[in-house]
Amino acid sequence: MSNTTPALSAAELLRWAWRQLTSMRTALMLLLLLAIAAVPGSVVPQEAINASALANWQDAHPKLTPIYVKIGLFHVYSSVWFGAVYVLLMISLVGCILPRCAVYWRALKLPPPATPKHLSRLPEHAKFSVEASTDEVLARAKAALKSYRIAEFDNSLGAQRGHLREAGNLVFHLSILIVLGGFAFGSLFGFKGGVVVVTGDGFSNAITQYDDFAPGPMFKPTDLEPFNFKLQKFNVEFITKGRSFGAARNFWADLAIVDKPGATPRVERLAVNHPLSVGSTDIFLIGHGYAPHITVRDGNGDIAYSGPSVFLPEGTDFRSFGVVKVPDAKPTQLGFEGEFYPTYAFTPERGAFTVFPDALDPAMSLLSYQGDLGLDDGRPQSVYVLDKSAMKPILKADGKPARLDLHPNDTVKLPDGLGTVTFDGLSRFVKLQISRTPGNWVALLGTIIGLIGLMGSLFVRPRRVWVRVQPDAETGHTLVEVGGLDRSSVSDLATEVDRIADALGREHT
Amino acid sequence: MSKLAFEALSQQAVVGAGVLYFLAFLAQLAGRRVAQPAADGPSVLANLGVTMLPMAALVHLGALVTRGLAAEPVRVPWGNMYEFTLTATFAVVATYLATMRRWSLRWMAPWVTGFAIVVLMADSLWLYEGVTPLRDALQSPWLVIHVVAAIIATGAFVLGGMASGLYLLKERWPDRFTKVPTLEVLDQLAYRMHAFGFPVWTFAALITGPIWAHQAWGSAWNWDPKEVWAFVTWVGYAAYLHARATAGWKGSRAAVVALVALATLIFNFVGINFFFGSGSMHSYAQGLVEHLVLRSPV
Numbered sequence: 048m049s050n051t052t053p054a055l056s057a058a059e060l061l062r063w064a065w066r067q068l069t070s071m072r073t074a075l076m077l078l079l080l081l082a083i084a085a086v087p088g089s090v091v092p093q094e095a096i097n098a099s100a101l102a103n104w105q106d107a108h109p110k111l112t113p114i115y116v117k118i119g120l121f122h123v124y125s126s127v128w129f130g131a132v133y134v135l136l137m138i139s140l141v142g143c144i145l146p147r148c149a150v151y152w153r154a155l156k157l158p159p160p161a162t163p164k165h166l167s168r169l170p171e172h173a174k175f176s177v178e179a180s181t182d183e184v185l186a187r188a189k190a191a192l193k194s195y196r197i198a199e200f201d202n203s204l205g206a207q208r209g210h211l212r213e214a215g216n217l218v219f220h221l222s223i224l225i226v227l228g229g230f231a232f233g234s235l236f237g238f239k240g241g242v243v244v245v246t247g248d249g250f251s252n253a254i255t256q257y258d259d260f261a262p263g264p265m266f267k268p269t270d271l272e273p274f275n276f277k278l279q280k281f282n283v284e285f286i287t288k289g290r291s292f293g294a295a296r297n298f299w300a301d302l303a304i305v306d307k308p309g310a311t312p313r314v315e316r317l318a319v320n321h322p323l324s325v326g327s328t329d330i331f332l333i334g335h336g337y338a339p340h341i342t343v344r345d346g347n348g349d350i351a352y353s354g355p356s357v358f359l360p361e362g363t364d365f366r367s368f369g370v371v372k373v374p375d376a377k378p379t380q381l382g383f384e385g386e387f388y389p390t391y392a393f394t395p396e397r398g399a400f401t402v403f404p405d406a407l408d409p410a411m412s413l414l415s416y417q418g419d420l421g422l423d424d425g426r427p428q429s430v431y432v433l434d435k436s437a438m439k440p441i442l443k444a445d446g447k448p449a450r451l452d453l454h455p456n457d458t459v460k461l462p463d464g465l466g467t468v469t470f471d472g473l474s475r476f477v478k479l480q481i482s483r484t485p486g487n488w489v490a491l492l493g494t495i496i497g498l499i500g501l502m503g504s505l506f507v508r509p510r511r512v513w514v515r516v517q518p519d520a521e522t523g524h525t526l527v528e529v530g531g532l533d534r535s536s537v538s539d540l541a542t543e544v545d546r547i548a549d550a551l552g553r554e555h556t
Numbered sequence: 557m558s559k560l561a562f563e564a565l566s567q568q569a570v571v572g573a574g575v576l577y578f579l580a581f582l583a584q585l586a587g588r589r590v591a592q593p594a595a596d597g598p599s600v601l602a603n604l605g606v607t608m609l610p611m612a613a614l615v616h617l618g619a620l621v622t623r624g625l626a627a628e629p630v631r632v633p634w635g636n637m638y639e640f641t642l643t644a645t646f647a648v649v650a651t652y653l654a655t656m657r658r659w660s661l662r663w664m665a666p667w668v669t670g671f672a673i674v675v676l677m678a679d680s681l682w683l684y685e686g687v688t689p690l691r692d693a694l695q696s697p698w699l700v701i702h703v704v705a706a707i708i709a710t711g712a713f714v715l716g717g718m719a720s721g722l723y724l725l726k727e728r729w730p731d732r733f734t735k736v737p738t739l740e741v742l743d744q745l746a747y748r749m750h751a752f753g754f755p756v757w758t759f760a761a762l763i764t765g766p767i768w769a770h771q772a773w774g775s776a777w778n779w780d781p782k783e784v785w786a787f788v789t790w791v792g793y794a795a796y797l798h799a800r801a802t803a804g805w806k807g808s809r810a811a812v813v814a815l816v817a818l819a820t821l822i823f824n825f826v827g828i829n830f831f832f833g834s835g836s837m838h839s840y841a842q843g844l845v846e847h848l849v850l851r852s853p854v
Binding site: 071072074075078079081082085086088089093095096123124230239286288296319320321322329331333480482484487490491494495497498501502505506 | 688689695696698751754755758759762763766767768770771772773774775776777778779780781784785787788791792794795797798799801802804805813820
């Protein structure tokens with residue numbers, strides 16, 4: 048801006064800013080910015096995606112963590128700056144597309160424009176003389192331009208086609224809004240919950256039954272459909288050879304589903320790639336692991352705890368970590384934590400480990416604690432963590448911590464007559480995701496419409512052709528001029544103009 | 557024939573295809589050196605070089621088919637990185653052969669052949685894996701649809717990237733690349749390839765991908781590293797298409813955008829599996845279970 052320009056009024060400034068924002072150049076920069084902004088989320092672990100990887104990362108980078116927290120690098124896709132880029136892009140898109148829709152609407156109703164004075168100035172042009180009369184040439188032109196919209200003028204005609212290119216372009220850009228709208232609707236009104244279910248156990252669809260539950264802002268608990276199910280059976284096979292050794296395959300679970308209270312149960316098989324639907328709620332099988340049955344008798348010989356305990360896998364080898372809390376034990380509360388090995392092995396160098404993820408020779412190794420489990424002070428506690436602040440390790444006579452190594456059907460005595468622990472048997476558990484995303488089909492429809500629009504915008508070739516005839520007084524022939532204009536990026540305009548010229552009777556000499 | 561025999565046959569076919577590509581490459585290069593008889597069109601050697609290319613591609617296809625037959629049960633050959641790369645290279649050659657006549661791309665033969673040789677060698681040397689059964693998450697009809705689309709789009713993008721790269725080289729050193737057509741032709745070719753690849757990529761990354769992800773992982777879009785980079789690639793090519801229509805970005809700048817987008821695509825194809833290994837649900841070098849396991853509440 049030069050110094051002589053008077054200061055912009057607020058309205059002018061706004062208009063200027065709007066024009067800048069909705070320009071193609073800005074849209075292009077915003078697109079590139081969006082691509083760059085998306086990258087950090089693939090490099091830095093994201094809390095919403097992989098919480099445990101994030102925890103490991105934060106442990107390893109104590110200095111960077113507070114900085115990263117401040118700039119939102121652990122929540123890239125819900126961060127202010129990522130949101131800012133795509134909101135600006137959306138505004139730019141709307142600001143660009145809506146006026147173009149209006150222009151398109153008006154252009155649709157207009158006939159092809161009048162024939163330019165100098166057809167020879169068009170990108171493609173042909174001029175020749177034919178014996179046929181002017182009327183006949185024009186009639187031939189109309190036949191040759193069948194796929195065009197034609198307007199007739201004096202001694203000439205104009206033709207255009209390929210309107211659908213711009214339509215496709217507009218539809219494509221509008222469909223982006225439909226897709227985002229669909230996703231937004233789903234995350235506003237939907238929910239996503241996770242639950243661990245041991246084989247033989249059941250689940251009924253109420254918030255209290257979930258291990259973790261993430262509702263959308265507009266979700267109402269009454270939206271939960273009143274179904275329940277029982278996990279009847281779970282199967283898993285592990286690959287026993289090759290580089291995929293130990294990877295799980297072919298795992299599925301049989302659920303006996305009761306769609307609503309009083310309905311007869313239906314048994315359905317749930318597997319990876321085969322989610323189950325109950326009404327509009329989807330159930331996914333996303334993980335599995337072991338739940339050893341443990342019985343703890345306290346110092347009085349009474350059963351203080353008995354049942355399957357979920358041990359969470361720590362890696363692909365299914366070495367698993369778990370906790371058993373026994374608040375009812377007398378004289379003191381007891382707590383255990385330790386590892387489960389599906390196929391137990393031991394070497395002095397490595398200690399205990401598992402050689403295969405399947406339960407071929409299961410074993411547990413637990414450390415035991417006594418004292419106060421801290422369950423009574425009202426603070427919520429994870430079932431997978433033992434709060435040891437008021438507990439002390441149970442020691443053997445030699446002063447070392449009592450480590451309980453158990454194979455199935457083993458019973459081990461705790462020191463000082465504190466009780467016994469028995470490994471009764473083994474169940475498996477599945478980790479299920481139960482969710483409702485009501486806008487998904489809108490988003491899907493949006494992408495399909497968008498794809499169709501995109502193809503139109505890329506492959507339809509908008510084109511204008513004019514034909515002018517002029518009687519040649521000297522020879523009695525007709526002078527014909529054909530001109531073509533093309534707005535597509537890849538052009539076969541020359542071929543098309545040649546085709547029309549030939550159809551009009553041009554002779555090659 | 558036993559499964560092992562099929563696996564061995566597939567490896568031999570890869571070697572055979574590599575040898576044929578190499579011979580074709582030599583013939584193409586020699587054909588360019590030999591003075592061309594005026595008006596007679598390409599020399600005999602150059603012709604031989606181009607004729608051998610479909611033969612090499614056929615053997616290459618044979619390697620893919622036998623690879624699939626070697627699995628128990630028989631499956632599509634897209635279970636791991638080695639197989640993806642083998643297929644993607646084939647897609648590049650096949651796309652080239654399909655469009656060669658139509659868009660007069662004979663001049664491009666040495667570039668495409670050289671690419672196939674280099675990638676096949678790298679694939680055999682560094683990425684080779686034995687045949688293993690498909691993991692559960694891969695056992696879906698969507699594997700075929702999603703991966704076929706992704707691989708076809710990759711083939712088109714690689715060819716488009718070659719055209720864009722040559723555009724920049726020729727623009728910088730107009731005298732060096734005499735066998736390469738004019739800048740205008742290169743630009744049009746790049747656009748054609750990208751315009752073909754982009755909707756196919758859209759279909760792969762933004763339609764079939766989310767549908768499959770919803771089925772397998774319970775959520776249509778997870779911002780998994782592979783998804784992030786597929787999105788980055790999509791945005792990159794969208795930017796290319798916009799750049800080509802924007803004053804000041806036509807020509808070389810658009811070509812640079814296309815090459816950056818191709819770089820993100822290749823990074824997604826190769827890099828993710830190695831750099832983000834266990835973090836990506838698409839990392840079939842590591843295993844899906846680990847990820848599933850890591851998502852458990854702690």
